Amino acid sequence: MQGESFVELMSAASIDSKTASLSGLSSTLRILNPEVDITAQALMQRINNPSAATFLKKVFQKVLEIKIEDIAKRVPPNLLQPFSNVWIEDCSECMLHGALQNEFKGSGEASKSSVKIDLIYEMKQKNIHSVDLVDRRSPDQKLAQKHLDIVGKGDLVIRDLGFFDSTVLNAIDEAEAFFLSRLPGCVNVYLNKDDEVPTDIAKYLSRKFPSDSVIEIPVFISTEKVPCRMIAYRAPQEVVNQRRRAAIKTAKKKGRTPTEERLRRLDFTFFLTNVPVEILQAEVVGTLYTVRWQLELIFKNWKSSLQINYLKGTDPNRIRCLLYGKLIMITLMNLIYKLLDWYAQQTSREISLHKVVNWLKRGDKFMRWILRDPNLNFIKLLEQEILKTLCKDKRKQRKTTEQCLNMAISYEDIYVKYNGNKPVRTR
Numbered sequence: 001m002q003g004e005s006f007v008e009l010m011s012a013a014s015i016d017s018k019t020a021s022l023s024g025l026s027s028t029l030r031i032l033n034p035e036v037d038i039t040a041q042a043l044m045q046r047i048n049n050p051s052a053a054t055f056l057k058k059v060f061q062k063v064l065e066i067k068i069e070d071i072a073k074r075v076p077p078n079l080l081q082p083f084s085n086v087w088i089e090d091c092s093e094c095m096l097h098g099a100l101q102n103e104f105k106g107s108g109e110a111s112k113s114s115v116k117i118d119l120i121y122e123m124k125q126k127n128i129h130s131v132d133l134v135d136r137r138s139p140d141q142k143l144a145q146k147h148l149d150i151v152g153k154g155d156l157v158i159r160d161l162g163f164f165d166s167t168v169l170n171a172i173d174e175a176e177a178f179f180l181s182r183l184p185g186c187v188n189v190y191l192n193k194d195d196e197v198p199t200d201i202a203k204y205l206s207r208k209f210p211s212d213s214v215i216e217i218p219v220f221i222s223t224e225k226v227p228c229r230m231i232a233y234r235a236p237q238e239v240v241n242q243r244r245r246a247a248i249k250t251a252k253k254k255g256r257t258p259t260e261e262r263l264r265r266l267d268f269t270f271f272l273t274n275v276p277v278e279i280l281q282a283e284v285v286g287t288l289y290t291v292r293w294q295l296e297l298i299f300k301n302w303k304s305s306l307q308i309n310y311l312k313g314t315d316p317n318r319i320r321c322l323l324y325g326k327l328i329m330i331t332l333m334n335l336i337y338k339l340l341d342w343y344a345q346q347t348s349r350e351i352s353l354h355k356v357v358n359w360l361k362r363g364d365k366f367m368r369w370i371l372r373d374p375n376l377n378f379i380k381l382l383e384q385e386i387l388k389t390l391c392k393d394k395r396k397q398r399k400t401t402e403q404c405l406n407m408a409i410s411y412e413d414i415y416v417k418y419n420g421n422k423p424v425r426t427r
Contacts, residue, residue, distance in 0.1 A: 005033045006052070007059050010325025011332075012366065021312070044318075053320035060324045063331045064128065077405035079288045082279045083178065084154035086123040089147065089163060090295040091116050091140060092302075094309040096319060103316040105137055115319070117308070118143050120150070121298070123291050126338045131327050133320070141165040151177045156275070158292045166222035173226070173274050180289055183221070183230070183270035185262055190220040193227070202264035205232055213412060216282040221272065229277070231285045232268040233411060240267050286411030287404050294401065298353065305357045306330060329366065333357060340386055349391040350402055356390055 009029045022040035029036055029043070046052055080086050093114050096104050101113040114136045120129040129150065134143065140162040148171055151157055155177040164184050172179045183189070188198035201219075209215045212234070219230045235243070243266040251258045271285050280288065302308040308326045311319050333356070341351040360366040365378075382390075392400060399407070404414055 001029070001033075001036045001038055001046070003055065005029065005036055006046070007056065007325075007328065008032050010047075010056060010321055011329040012364075047321050048315045048317050050317050053317045053324065056321055056324035056328070060131075060328050060331070063328050064130065066331075066335060077402050078408055079280070079284060079405040080124050080156075080291070083124070083156040084152060086156045086158065086291065087120060087129070087150065088123055088158045088292050088295050089118070089120045089143070090160060090292070090299070091118050091134075091143070091162070092299040093117075093136060094311055094323075096311055097314045099314040100316060100319065104319070105135060115311075115323070117299075117323075119295060119298070120147060121295055123294065126334070126341060128331055128334050131331075133323060141168075144168045148172070148175075151175050153177060156180060158289060160292060166224045166226050169221075169228070169272070169274075170224055170226045178273065178275045179228075180271065180273045180275065180285070182289070183272050185265055187222055189230070190225060191217075193220050193225050195220075200261050200264065201230075201232075201270075202261070202267055205268065206264070214282055215268075216277075219272075228272045228274050229282075229285075231271045231273070231282045233271075233286055234268055235266070281408075283410040283412070284408050287409055287414060290401050290404065290411075290414075301354050301357060302326075302330060305354060305361070306333075333360060333366070336360070336382070340382060340390060343383070344386055344391055347387065349387065350400055351386070351390055352392045355392075359385065359390060 009025060009032060012028065012032065022044050025047075026038060026040045026043055029038065093116050095106075096113040096115060098112040104113045104115045106112045106114040116134045116136050116138065118130075118132040118134050120131075121127070122129050130147075132143075140159075141164070144159060144163040144165050145168055148168065151172055153176040156179070157172055157177065158180045161182050161184050164181055164187070166187070169179050169181065189201045191199050191204070205215055205217075214234075215232045217230055217232075218227065220227055244263055247258050247263065247266060269286065271289060273280065273285060275285075306326060306329070308323070308330070311322050313319055313322070337351065337353055337356045340356060344351040399409065399414070403409075
């Protein structure tokens with residue numbers, strides 16, 4: 001068995017969890033290469049070898065280097081156009097057998113063993129920049145610090161609350177780049193740089209702007225006093241009540257009682273950014289932040305359609321081989337998705353990642369064409385299927401994220417029940 005056959009096996013077989021057993025892998029290998037005749041036991045010895053995991057990791061890194069920007073240059077949605085790159089980052093956890101807890105430590109009793117997948121995605125060109133396998137105990141804030149080197153002048157970085165680190169935001173600002181983040185409930189807010197006592201921001205906004213649904217003020221956050229714009233969207237009362245019930249329930253489980261200041265903050269949805277108002281109006285700051293949800297959809301697709309979280313075995317090298325095999329396949333599929341997305345854009349349609357993945361899975365298309373014999377006939381078949389079966393369904397009511405970005409639809413109009421047309425207030 002040569003290296004090429006091994007890569008094909010670990011990537012093609014990862015599409016279907018039924019073939020992930022050793023006997024299933026051996027059977028798939030004979031289909032891929034009839035000249036290879038290897039027993040399940042011999043295959044296990046190869047998969048469990050540390051060199052196999054190292055080899056697949058290097059192949060995966062090579063696959064990540066494949067770019068098609070010159071072939072398919074996309075036109076980004078309007079709200080993304082001012083930025084050189086739009087980086088979004090998130091993590092997802094895959095549970096493992098408890099016997100692996102020494103190698104892959106989990107988060108506690110509920111998951112004694114797990115591995116965390118850290119994904120960085122460039123949204124304008126829809127490129128997978130990197131995928132790292134990290135220890136579950138590694139805090140997301142450390143990952144945010146680790147990846148500062150990719151941020152260049154004019155870039156925008158969007159991360160969720162788990163990655164929040166005021167020193168990282170300050171470093172992004174110093175690099176002449178931009179950030180967009182939610183405000184964690186535990187982070188102090190100051191109205192003036194020289195203030196020694198933080199402001200009860202929700203109390204201040206409720207008193208200063210009692211009837212405004214969208215509020216923008218300049219603030220300084222955390223002990224580093226990082227300057228930024230704060231945009232607060234007033235939440236509907238039913239949402240506030242739901243948030244408070246959840247906060248009280250969570251605190252009760254930990255033997256605590258949430259403070260009044262903490263509960264008051266739940267009246268609003270807070271965003272922090274250093275993007276100038278000339279580039280990004282307060283009304284659409286929340287709309288731009290919704291691009292981060294695309295990573296959650298990607299992870300959901302990886303788990304539901306590609307079963308990246310189906311990692312059977314108790315040998316750490318086997319787990320790494322399975323994961324890197326799946327990631328090779330996922331990266332190749334993303335290249336196809338990106339090309340199809342460019343093509344669909346020419347017809348003012350949006351391609352569906354979910355539909356593309358499921359279409360490639362059916363009839364072993366990925367294994368037969370992508371790995372074995374990519375040719376013009378396959379490209380023509382893809383072209384025929386784009387508008388028929390691979391695009392998102394046209395919606396009469398709810399708009400897609402890309403439509404919202406293109407039309408610069410107000411965050412309130414998308415997610416908040418709001419009557420009237422009150423202006424944005426600034427201090």
